[in-house]
Amino acid sequence: MSIKMKRQWLLALPALGLLCGVAQADQTSQAVACVYLIDTSSAQKPAGTDVEHHTTPWYFWRSDNRVETRSAHGETGEVWESNPRGQVSYTKLFHPAEKAIDYTPGDLGALAINTDWNQIKSIIDPKLLGTHLKRSGEHTVDGQRAERYAGTVDGVSTEVIWLPEMKLPARIEKTRGGVTVSLRMAECKPLASAPWTMTSDARMQSYQHLDYADLGDMENDPFVKSVISHNEGSHHGH
Numbered sequence: 001m002s003i004k005m006k007r008q009w010l011l012a013l014p015a016l017g018l019l020c021g022v023a024q025a026d027q028t029s030q031a032v033a034c035v036y037l038i039d040t041s042s043a044q045k046p047a048g049t050d051v052e053h054h055t056t057p058w059y060f061w062r063s064d065n066r067v068e069t070r071s072a073h074g075e076t077g078e079v080w081e082s083n084p085r086g087q088v089s090y091t092k093l094f095h096p097a098e099k100a101i102d103y104t105p106g107d108l109g110a111l112a113i114n115t116d117w118n119q120i121k122s123i124i125d126p127k128l129l130g131t132h133l134k135r136s137g138e139h140t141v142d143g144q145r146a147e148r149y150a151g152t153v154d155g156v157s158t159e160v161i162w163l164p165e166m167k168l169p170a171r172i173e174k175t176r177g178g179v180t181v182s183l184r185m186a187e188c189k190p191l192a193s194a195p196w197t198m199t200s201d202a203r204m205q206s207y208q209h210l211d212y213a214d215l216g217d218m219e220n221d222p223f224v225k226s227v228i229s230h231n232e233g234s235h236h237g238h
Helices: 002-012 106-109 201-206 212-217 224-236
Strands: 032-042 053-060 067-069 075-084 089-092 100-105 133-141 145-152 156-163 168-178 180-188 208-211
Touching: 089 106, 100 212, 133 156, 145 168, 208 212
Parallel strands: 100 208
Antiparallel strands: 032 053, 032 180, 053 067, 067 075, 075 089, 089 100, 133 145, 145 156, 156 168, 168 180
16 A cells, blocks of 8 residues: 555655755744645547646645645545654544554655655755756745746656745646646645644544554455555556
């Protein structure tokens, strides 16, 4: 079973500081709560038909040692946490079922999941800015200074509008094979005053937690079977 699907796109995009345009990894990031919109459009349709287009909300919360994301309708979520030793753990949340799957730092290492904390808390890898993606301009987004970067990452045409003060993208757009996927910020507020809230510790503790390492012995459990089936059916690279 793999947890790479969404993070592959979002973190390597999916999913970028500033010394002449490159962010510093040791700078403190603002605690924020944001709503992004994931737009997907494809020109790969029969002649004479409209371009297929889908828009889906995606929620993002960031504090000093925790990043949480949540799907459009709240069915699933992800929590990434960094401990004082710099180790990162991951929990996949299934809210309607009130269940969670926990991945230790060792699990993530064995699965070759990227646990670069600077990348996780910025949605995209800051090291791409000024290297694979070249700075091509500067303007403002909602009154904030923004920098535009463009280039190719792993053969995918990529454009990023980067907010250096927030250390977050205002927009990421990737195009490959006639399909364009973009992540654009719709709204972002300080974490303490945002109307949409991250999952509380009390709520998380009330869920039934399963260890990733134990899933292999639970293949006949209906919940585990459904998770594995869904992941295998939806897995695709970006």
